[in-house]
Amino acid sequence: xxxxxxxxxxxxxxxxxxxxxxxxxxxxxxxxxxxxxxxxxxxxxxxxxxxxxxxxxxxxxxxxxxxxxxxxxxxxxxxxxxxxxxxxxxxxxxxxxxxxxxxxxxxxxxxxxxxxxxxxxxxxxxxxxxxxxxxxxxxxxxxxxxxxxxxxxxxxxxxxxxxxxxxxxxxxxxxxxxxxxxxxxxxxxxxxxxxxxxxxxxxxxxxxxxxxxxxxxxxxxxxxxxxxxxxxxxxxxxxxxxxxxxxxxxxxxxxxxxxxxxxxxxxxxxxxxxxxxxxxxxxxxxxxxxxxxxxxxxxxxxxxxxxxxxxxxxxxxxxxxxxxxxxxxxxxxxxxxxxxxxxxxxxxxxxxxxxxxxxxxxxxxxxxxxxxxxxxxxxxxxxxxxxxxxxxxxxxxxxxxxxxxxxxxxx
Numbered sequence: 270x271x272x273x274x275x276x277x278x279x280x281x282x283x284x285x286x287x288x289x290x291x292x293x294x295x296x297x298x299x300x301x302x303x304x305x306x307x308x309x310x311x312x313x314x315x316x317x318x319x320x321x322x323x324x325x326x327x328x329x330x331x332x333x334x335x336x337x338x339x340x341x342x343x344x345x346x347x348x349x350x351x352x353x354x355x356x357x358x359x360x361x362x363x364x365x366x367x368x369x370x371x372x373x374x375x376x377x378x379x380x381x382x383x384x385x386x387x388x389x390x391x392x393x394x395x396x397x398x399x400x401x402x403x404x405x406x407x408x409x410x411x412x413x414x415x416x417x418x419x420x421x422x423x424x425x426x427x428x429x430x431x432x433x434x435x436x437x438x439x440x441x442x443x444x445x446x447x448x449x450x451x452x453x454x455x456x457x458x459x460x461x462x463x464x465x466x467x468x469x470x471x472x473x474x475x476x477x478x479x480x481x482x483x484x485x486x487x488x489x490x491x492x493x494x495x496x497x498x499x500x501x502x503x504x505x506x507x508x509x510x511x512x513x514x515x516x517x518x519x520x521x522x523x524x525x526x527x528x529x530x531x532x533x534x535x536x537x538x539x540x541x542x543x544x545x546x547x548x549x550x551x552x553x554x555x556x557x558x559x560x561x562x563x564x565x566x567x568x569x570x571x572x573x574x575x576x577x578x579x580x581x582x583x584x585x586x587x588x589x590x591x592x593x594x595x596x597x598x599x600x601x602x603x604x605x606x607x608x609x610x611x612x613x614x615x616x617x618x619x620x621x622x623x624x625x626x627x628x629x630x631x632x633x634x635x636x637x638x639x640x641x642x643x644x645x646x647x648x649x650x651x652x653x654x655x656x657x658x659x660x661x662x663x664x665x666x667x668x669x670x671x672x673x674x675x676x677x678x679x680x
Contacts (some may be wrong), residue, residue, distance in 0.1 A: 272366040282335035292329040293321035304374035311382035318346045341375040345383035356443045372526035373442040402450045407455030417595040428656045438477035454490045471523040479534045489542040496521030501644035510609045544609040552591035553678045568631040576620040578639045579646040583619040590666035600660040613651030
């Protein structure tokens with residue numbers, strides 16, 4: 270079945286093409302569906318299609334499945350025929366064919382080949398000026414982070430509707446190329462992150478970002494989590510960067526697997542990357558973590574607060590204010606830090622202590638009680654010594670002041 274991109278240009282799986290005598294067929298099956306294609310070979314395919322179209326023939330580009338190679342070359346042909354930027358051509362081809370799995374490595378080669386027929390105008394990076402893209406820019410952290418990074422250069426916020434990172438890497442790759450991005454800060458994650466399918470989605474998103482980084486030589490800054498250590502349920506653990514990860518939750522497993530994927534791409538493809546591990550992040554605006562807003566809501570409505578006790582004691586919470594996290598990310602970008610680094614809060618509280626702090630701020634006349642749960646809870650805190658020595662970073666906002674800020678915003 271031919272998917273028509275314009276009246277005289279379409280794509281099709283080679284084995285599904287019928288009535289081939291009616292069309293001029295450009296066979297692109299000799300291209301590989303990955304990096305490594307000869308630019309000259311692709312130029313030849315584009316030229317072949319352009320000449321046939323110039324003769325008034327209907328051109329159909331064919332690969333094995335009619336998904337990636339044929340549509341990638343069609344983008345180059347369409348860009349030349351319509352005299353439009355490559356990005357505009359790609360968006361039109363995707364819209365017409367509904368194919369979102371075109372390999373960005375092939376597209377990159379086609380874009381280079383199409384330049385022979387239609388030179389592309391691109392943003393040129395000035396020396397020392399960073400262009401920083403933030404995935405998940407409309408999330409809790411992303412909405413605050415952009416302001417911290419603006420002194421370092423141009424910040425390009427990427428929202429979900431602009432590029433679905435689960436669907437593929439094409440849109441992200443286009444935006445990176447169009448803006449000559451130097452650094453990608455990967456904050457995007459599945460909306461529901463505590464079910465098993467979230468692990469797969471998180472890995473696909475991370476893989477797509479890594480592919481774009483490798484292809485465009487962009488640096489990756491990945492926000493991981495102290496949850497990679499939440500399987501430690503014995504004696505208290507002060508986790509350093511080289512402490513062996515032991516994830517005990519779905520969130521922790523997803524972050525750990527993403528860290529592993531990043532390290533693999535660093536070794537195989539030379540991706541320059543930094544991994545920041547932080548505890549739970551809180552602070553205005555935002556409604557996370559839920560436990561804080563649950564306790565504040567009860568205190569403000571004069572309802573007693575119920576906390577949990579596990580078989581190995583009360584949960585310990587390490588909470589980092591969003592401002593302190595944003596400061597740490599800025600320093601990592603500014604100093605071009607590569608490697609893994611922990612940014613903890615230097616303080617941890619029991620859930621009961623958290624409730625009592627909130628009650629004292631609100632001045633509520635309520636009580637805190639406990640219910641017992643089976644199972645064990647982790648007791649892990651992040652070691653900040655590397656962040657202090659390398660980045661000159663330490664947390665500045667204590668928990669009580671951070672909670673006051675939230676409570677003021679809710680009253």
